[in-house]
Amino acid sequence: MANLVLNHIQVINNDRHILDITNQNIQCHSITGVIGSNGSGKTTLLKVIAGLIQDQQFNMSIPYDDVVMVLHQTPMIKMSVYHHLQLLKDVYPDLKNDQINQVIEEFHLNHLRDQPATKLSAGEKQRLALARAHLMGAKLWLLDEPTASLDPASTQFIESKILELTKQGIHFMIASHDLAQVKRLCDHVVYIDQGKIQEHRPTHLFFQNPQTQAAQEFIKFNL
Numbered sequence: 001m002a003n004l005v006l007n008h009i010q011v012i013n014n015d016r017h018i019l020d021i022t023n024q025n026i027q028c029h030s031i032t033g034v035i036g037s038n039g040s041g042k043t044t045l046l047k048v049i050a051g052l053i054q055d056q057q058f059n060m061s062i063p064y065d066d067v068v069m070v071l072h073q074t075p076m077i078k079m080s081v082y083h084h085l086q087l088l089k090d091v092y093p094d095l096k097n098d099q100i101n102q103v104i105e106e107f108h109l110n111h112l113r114d115q116p117a118t119k120l121s122a123g124e125k126q127r128l129a130l131a132r133a134h135l136m137g138a139k140l141w142l143l144d145e146p147t148a149s150l151d152p153a154s155t156q157f158i159e160s161k162i163l164e165l166t167k168q169g170i171h172f173m174i175a176s177h178d179l180a181q182v183k184r185l186c187d188h189v190v191y192i193d194q195g196k197i198q199e200h201r202p203t204h205l206f207f208q209n210p211q212t213q214a215a216q217e218f219i220k221f222n223l
Contacts, residue, residue, distance in 0.1 A: 005025055005061035019195045026200060030188075031174065032173045033176060034175040068142070069142040104131065127157070138170075145175060146174060188203060
């Protein structure tokens with residue numbers, strides 16, 4: 001069972017503690033949901049684990065050689081879907097065209113391969129972002145609101161793809177406001193309030209009997 005070990009993680013902005021974690025082990029061996037109200041520190045936590053926010057005081061043990069983060073809205077540049085994926089060859093020179101064609105097929109992007117990525121719908125852009133993550137070969141994916149504002153069909157496709165990839169040995173941490181989605185997908189939940197991890201428990205136990213008053217109120221008003 002893989003644990004992320006986080007020590008002395010403090011992210012401060014304008015004297016406000018965005019994240020304040022003294023000593024925390026987070027189980028991440030399948031799909032872990034990261035939940036909390038707006039501004040609680042969910043996205044910041046993912047960015048710290050991904051190395052997008054760094055500080056000399058941070059002390060972390062991450063049991064994965066490669067970690068990839070997919071943002072809520074991934075910036076796209078003015079080139080085709082296919083060439084977006086081809087760009088990865090600059091970093092991963094062993095990447096083969098057959099692998100690129102395979103993920104285009106797997107993420108239902110065949111009919112869009114020559115389309116400018118900037119012209120894609122929100123759901124199509126998210127499928128492209130996940131296809132890129134897949135080509136990078138990381139074993140831990142950090143997803144920030146992966147289905148926010150997407151239509152039901154796109155949401156269902158992405159959720160099914162997450163479950164499929166989990167069976168292939170990929171692990172996920174998913175920040176989500178959609179508590180119903182968290183209950184569907186996640187085996188563990190990390191609940192953050194005011195930058196602190198208040199609870200980290202199996203999903204069914206968390207929703208059945210939250211241990212902190214903050215979590216009880218959060219569930220009451222959001223589920």
